Amino acid sequence: MTRARWVLAAALVAAAGACGGDGIRTVEIGIRHSRFTPSELAVGTGETVRFVLRNDDPIHHEFILGDAEVQQIHEVGEEPHHARPGEVSVPAGETAVTTYRFGEPGALLFGCHLPGHWSYGMRGTVRIG
Amino acid sequence: MRKAMVAAGTAFLVGVAGPAWACGGLIAPNGAVGLVKTATLAAYADGVEHYVTQFEFAGAGGEFGSIVPLPGVPDRVVKGGEWTLERLAIEVQPVVEFAAAGDAAASPASRDVEVLEEKRIGALDITILRGGGRAVGDWARENGFDLTPDAPEVLEFYATRSPVFMAAKFDATEAARRGLDRGEGTSIHLAIPTDDPWVPLRILALGQTGDAVVEADVFLLTERQPELLPGPAGSGAWVERDGLTLARDEQASSSLLTDLAGDRGMGWLPTEGMWLSYLQLNEEADELRYDLAIDVAGGVPSAVDAGFLGGIEERTSPPWLVAVLVGGLGLGLLLAAATQRQTRAAA
Numbered sequence: 417m418t419r420a421r422w423v424l425a426a427a428l429v430a431a432a433g434a435c436g437g438d439g440i441r442t443v444e445i446g447i448r449h450s451r452f453t454p455s456e457l458a459v460g461t462g463e464t465v466r467f468v469l470r471n472d473d474p475i476h477h478e479f480i481l482g483d484a485e486v487q488q489i490h491e492v493g494e495e496p497h498h499a500r501p502g503e504v505s506v507p508a509g510e511t512a513v514t515t516y517r518f519g520e521p522g523a524l525l526f527g528c529h530l531p532g533h534w535s536y537g538m539r540g541t542v543r544i545g
Numbered sequence: 546m547r548k549a550m551v552a553a554g555t556a557f558l559v560g561v562a563g564p565a566w567a568c569g570g571l572i573a574p575n576g577a578v579g580l581v582k583t584a585t586l587a588a589y590a591d592g593v594e595h596y597v598t599q600f601e602f603a604g605a606g607g608e609f610g611s612i613v614p615l616p617g618v619p620d621r622v623v624k625g626g627e628w629t630l631e632r633l634a635i636e637v638q639p640v641v642e643f644a645a646a647g648d649a650a651a652s653p654a655s656r657d658v659e660v661l662e663e664k665r666i667g668a669l670d671i672t673i674l675r676g677g678g679r680a681v682g683d684w685a686r687e688n689g690f691d692l693t694p695d696a697p698e699v700l701e702f703y704a705t706r707s708p709v710f711m712a713a714k715f716d717a718t719e720a721a722r723r724g725l726d727r728g729e730g731t732s733i734h735l736a737i738p739t740d741d742p743w744v745p746l747r748i749l750a751l752g753q754t755g756d757a758v759v760e761a762d763v764f765l766l767t768e769r770q771p772e773l774l775p776g777p778a779g780s781g782a783w784v785e786r787d788g789l790t791l792a793r794d795e796q797a798s799s800s801l802l803t804d805l806a807g808d809r810g811m812g813w814l815p816t817e818g819m820w821l822s823y824l825q826l827n828e829e830a831d832e833l834r835y836d837l838a839i840d841v842a843g844g845v846p847s848a849v850d851a852g853f854l855g856g857i858e859e860r861t862s863p864p865w866l867v868a869v870l871v872g873g874l875g876l877g878l879l880l881a882a883a884t885q886r887q888t889r890a891a892a
Contacts, residue, residue, distance in 0.1 A: 449701070450694035473697040474682025508686060509679075536694040536754060 440464045440515065445479070447471040447506060450533055452479075452526070455540035464517040471506040477533065478505045481516055481526040481542065490529040502526075521545025594737040610690050610714040612681075614703035614748055615673075617739035619711075622664050622671055625732030626808035633764050636801050637793055637823045658684045661709075667731030670714040678704035685712060693752035702747065702834075706849060711735065734810045743850040744837040746826060753830035765822040766797055767841045768815070774838040774846035774853075777824060784853065786835070788828030797821035 443465050446453045450473060459465055469479050480490050481502030502516035518524075527539030594616060658676030665671070672688075674681050678701030685692055690712070703710070713733070749759050765771055776782025777789040797819040806814040824837075835853065838846035848854045 449698040472679070474679045474686055474700075475692045475694070475697060476686075508683065530694075532752075532754075533694045538694060 440466050442466045442468055444468045444470065447473055447477050449473065450475070450477070450528070450536055450538045452538065452540045456543075457540065458543045459518050461521050461545045462518065464515060466513060466515045467502075467504075468511060468513050469504065469506045470511045471508060474508050476505065476508050476530065477528045477538070478530060479503070479512070479514060479526060480529055481514075481524055483524055487525050487527060487529070487534070487539075491534055493529075518542070518544045594739050594742045610685075610712060612685065612690070612700075612748070612751075613711045613713070614707060614745045615709040615711055615735070615737060616707050616742055617737045618661055618675065618709050619673055619735040619737045621734075621736040622662055622666075622673065623734050623810065624666050625734035626810050627732075629805055629808045629811055630732070632801065632804045632808075634762070636798070636821070637762065637764070660684075666733055668716050668719040669731050669733065670716065671733060672712045672714075673735075674710045674712060675708050676704070677701070677708060681708075681710050688712070689714070695751060695754070699748060699751055702852065703745070706852070707741075741847070741850060743839065743847075746836045747833055747852060749826075750828075750830040750833040755829070755831055757830045759826065759828050759830055759833050761826040763824040763826060763837065765824070765839065766802075766814075766819045767822070767839070768818060768820065769841055770794070770820050771822060772840040772844070772846050773822075773824075774840075774848065774851040775835055784848075784851070786828065786832075788826060788832060790825045790827070791822065792825050793821055793823035795821055 441459075441463065443457065445467060447469060467479065467481075469477075471477050479502075480487065502514055504512045504514035506512040522544050524542045524544065525539060526542060527534050658674055658680035660672060661675055662673040663671070674684060676684070678697065681704065682692060682697055682700050685696075700710075711733075744763060746761070746763075749761055750757075753759060772782070773780065774782060775784040775786040775789060777791040778785055778787045780791065798821075799817055801821070802814060802816045802819055805811050806816050826833075835851055838848070838850035840846040
């Protein structure tokens with residue numbers, strides 16, 4: 417991804433997000449046709465983001481944020497519920513929220529690991545820093 | 546086109562058969578029940594389209610289901626015939642022992658779903674639904690169908706054109722209780738009054754992605770040689786697909802028509818003067834994003850029915866119309882750009 421596209425992604429997130437009184441930015445992510453929108457995000461180092469996930473599909477989804485190792489664990493695991501920050505189930509037609517504090521500069525992945533969803537393309541990237 | 550088609554009394558018969566016989570998207574949440582094959586026939590005469598669908602299975606216990614998009618609301622759902630699918634397969638896959646036998650509308654955005662009919666046929670629970678893609682998906686999930694990740698988009702793809710679906714849930718436990726064995730199937734016959742018959746193909750790729758190959762055989766019987774969209778490779782149609790091959794294109798034999806018309810519920814089929822087309826579908830799942838539109842009245846098959854254009858306002862979209870629309874859009878953009886340049890120059 418070019419720097420220009422990351423700048424654009426960051427701008428989109430900034431446009432979609434809003435900071436509450438607690439200083440936590442809220443980012444809304446839509447889910448439709450088993451895709452995340454937006455699928456590319458940019459956040460600041462040390463920033464805390466409240467993700468609001470709206471599932472417009474008639475099927476269940478989940479939102480798992482983490483590095484490649486985390487994604488692999490969830491891809492082969494069978495964890496029915498998610499209680500960690502950055503991990504949440506999003507039932508069909510419903511909205512779910514999870515809050516995550518980003519650390520060092522780099523990149524994390526997010527995606528859905530219900531059977532077949534990741535390989536179908538239900539994933540995205542968060543650039544930190 | 547619709548009235549001309551009906552007035553001509555044209556009939557067509559469509560079968561989906563072969564090594565991966567399927568009429569709808571298979572929704573099998575577990576491996577307990579294996580689908581050996583499903584097959585579908587669609588028949589059209591005097592404004593009524595007939596579907597004959599057969600499921601065969603392997604394994605025991607559990608349930609699985611299939612969802613089939615329909616061009617309209619059926620007014621009859623009954624147990625189907627005994628040999629129609631097999632007879633068609635024999636016709637196009639001749640074997641030695643047979644060589645001497647013969648001569649060859651609801652709003653798509655609606656969140657509500659309407660259950661139009663529920664019926665138990667053999668080990669199959671059949672439900673006819675009308676609703677938008679999301680509503681039908683909600684109904685399917687709430688009724689135990691485990692939808693694949695591509696299902697929301699595929700259901701919406703069909704609901705924008707015809708918001709009518711048949712959901713068939715197979716109860717393997719009930720099948721075992723009835724003594725049904727592997728290889729035995731239950732066929733379903735639906736009579737669907739409609740002016741716009743078409744053959745669902747994209748649904749065959751439900752749950753499959755990438756370069757997984759979807760194979761099916763499609764039979765057509767019409768009173769005259771049909772126009773198809775997309776056309777098979779080399780057909781000269783304005784959209785051709787390499788994944789479609791026209792393997793047979795000939796007058797239907799009287800023996801075939803007589804055999805088919807003699808099956809249960811098939812008496813509507815003329816026994817002479819029909820044209821047989823046999824298409825083989827061999828398409829990668831990611832490329833199978835179309836259906837088969839058919840015209841037998843001398844017109845142009847509908848791009849909407851083929852799944853190339855969304856919406857239900859204009860069902861027939863010949864190449865010149867698309868060209869005008871695309872050309873008009875391009876002209877509009879050029880004019881807008883020219884206007885912007887003139888405005889900047891003036892400033």
